[in-house]
Amino acid sequence: MTLRIGIAGTGWFGRMHAEKLAAMEDISVSAFCGTSLEKAETAAKPYRDARGYDSIEAMLEDSKLDAVYICTPPFAHGEIELALVERGIPFLVEKPIGVDEATPNRIRQAVREKGLLTSVGYHFRYMDSTNHAKELLANRTPLMALGQWMGSMPGVYWWRNMETSGGQFVEQTTHIVDLMRYLLGDVNEVYAAYGDRYMSSKEEGVTAPDVGTVTMKLASGAVATISNTCAIPAGGSAGLQIYTNTGVLQITGDALVDIETDQKTEYKASNNPYVRENEAFLHAVRTGDSSRILSTYEDAWETHRVTMAANESARTGLPVKLR
Ligand SMILES: NC(=O)c1ccc[n+]([C@@H]2O[C@H](COP(=O)([O-])OP(=O)(O)OC[C@H]3O[C@@H](n4cnc5c(N)ncnc54)[C@H](O)[C@@H]3O)[C@@H](O)[C@H]2O)c1
Structure with missing residues (x-):
């Protein structure tokens, strides 16, 4: 049919x-x-x-x-x-x-x-390399994670405005938050610091912050920070690094790199997610x-809550508890 x-x-x-x-x-x-x-x-x-x-x-x-x-x-x-x-x-x-x-x-x-x-x-959940990271993590103890989405500002009119996009952490960096939740589980508490450094003086109508760092306590006891900027013209990167009891897993859109004692293995992200x-x-x-x-929508709602909590924390200067 x-x-x-x-x-x-x-x-x-x-x-x-x-x-x-x-x-x-x-x-x-x-x-x-x-x-x-x-x-x-x-x-x-x-x-x-x-x-x-x-x-x-x-x-x-x-x-x-x-x-x-x-x-x-x-x-x-x-x-x-x-x-x-x-x-x-x-x-x-x-x-x-x-x-x-x-x-x-x-x-x-x-x-x-x-x-x-x-x-x-x-x-990101549908990449072979993410799936492989999930398998590897089943036998390791995640300690902490660092994530980032560093780049320039997308050109579509709605992106630069906090009210129409939610800002970079909600619009773009949500991919990294979701990847972290998929691999390391839920987030209990969020504390965020955002800044307005450059883009609002360079372009018309920019109300979205152009730098930010978000610290999270996970339900597992692991901790994480995810940072973003939309103000750099070169040198961008997006990904998540997970520190475990055996070394580091580095995940990007292109590959998974598994770094252990005396060993570094790269798995290319070979499928189209x-x-x-x-x-x-x-x-x-x-x-x-x-x-x-x-x-699913129900699961994505949990990722959305984390990014919303980050916006609230950046606004109030206070940590936000989610569970
Ligand atoms: N998963 C990914 O990798 C990825 C990549 C790019 C974009 N996206 C997401 O896709 C969404 C769209 O992004 P885009 O780059 O295509 O934006 P865009 O501005 O190019 O297109 C958005 C379209 O929606 C239309 N639209 C606006 N309001 C509408 C309404 N009420 N009813 C029907 N149509 C309406 C606009 O006219 C426009 O054609 C965003 O949420 C973005 O984050 C996801």
Whole structure:
């Protein structure tokens, strides 16, 4: 049976997902919705059976869809998810799941009540190398972790504004927070310091802090810090280093490096994580077997709470307890 997929959001990542989906067997990219009909029709053009719509309601009224990918900016969550929950249509939503706690919490409760199938785009979880790190950690004692997302500021208009993106820790560095939670478990307490050093004087409309460091106590007793900046033009990096009783595991988007006494082993990240993420979600839509989905809405909510707590701590100057 061919699955009919709709895409909410006609920007970079909606198109990226559509291309990957169209290359899969028995998948039809059938509909796009965006903030204007023109943009949605332009996004739909490359796909034989696809149509464009100017709202989620119009798309769902007119197209019979088996699942929807939500690729809207962080502030544009709520209406789309709740419309899908109401109709019982499974969705894959890109991270972050919102810019506050109230909206994702409402969605989470609605998803839970309906028992709806969901997936969230934390793609680091779908890398072979991450999977291998998880296997290695099963026989080691994690002590502490250092993570980072260091780079320049993305160009999309909504990213620089704290209210529309949630800021770098919520929007981007959430990937590293989620990777840490996936490998090391839940976070009990968060303390954050953010700063505004350079970007707001260089570019118009920047309200997101451009540097930050977040210290966390984990439920296991391990401790971690994750830092980020969006103000460097060169020398960027993103990843997580986990210090254990046998040495260090270094994880990036490209590889896992396992450093032990007299031994350094590198595992290249060989698979495309977005493809595996799609396969896991669509297998679940087709069969009801959700066991391959590695990030559900309920789980992503826990990552979101950590990033929200970091924003709160940076604002108040006080640690925030999560559990
Ligand atoms: N997992 C990843 O590696 C990864 C990479 C890039 C982006 N993303 C995420 O994907 C999301 C989208 O990012 P992007 O780079 O495609 O942004 P973008 O600005 O290029 O595209 C967003 C699109 O959403 C549309 N939109 C805005 N409000 C809408 C609404 N209410 N209903 C329908 N459409 C609406 C906009 O018109 C635009 O077409 C972000 O949350 C981002 O973090 C994830």
